[in-house]
Amino acid sequence: MKTISELLEGAATQAVPVVRGIDDAQLAVGTPCSEYDVRALLNHLFLVIGNFQALAVKGSTDFSRTDDVVTGDWRGRFDDETALLVKAWAEPGAEEGAPGSMGIPARTVGLMVLGDLTVHAWDLARATGQDFEPDPAVVAELEPGLAAMAPQAREMKVFGEPFPAPPGATAFERVLAVTGRDPGWRPSGR
Structure with missing residues (x-):
């Protein structure tokens, strides 16, 4: 069985190019998460990544923050934050306790x-017209x-x-469906 850190590394490898591929002109477009446009979903993802870095080392969290961090070199910061997430979950004891x-x-x-x-990498890819193929090992863990x-x-x-889920759905399409997403979602007008 792969460690959470190994799985996160595989997920980050697929997510980082999606985030890098988002044009600033796309920040206001809708996503499969109807309550979020691209900018809001990126802000949410940064918040989640930061809080789960803290959870890996048994630190305190604050999921109530609403800062807009999609400023400056936010793409480079996403690379850095996902790398820190992987590193935090690789620390001894990260997968122990509650x-x-x-x-x-x-x-x-x-x-x-x-x-x-x-899932949010898929949301962002769909919203911005990019391809997204999740790491198969990640999907194998996520589905159950x-x-x-x-x-x-x-x-x-x-x-x-x-x-x-449609007949013959892939494992990832079933993952999307269980979260309440339409695996066939496309932006309006496309």
């Missing part, structure tokens, strides 16, 4: 950020992991209602 106030096993917490990084978390995630309004 970090934060959630009372959830550390590996499950790691799967949560793995899901965010992978997110399916198990889905009922509680829906109660917490983190996932939408499950989308009916």
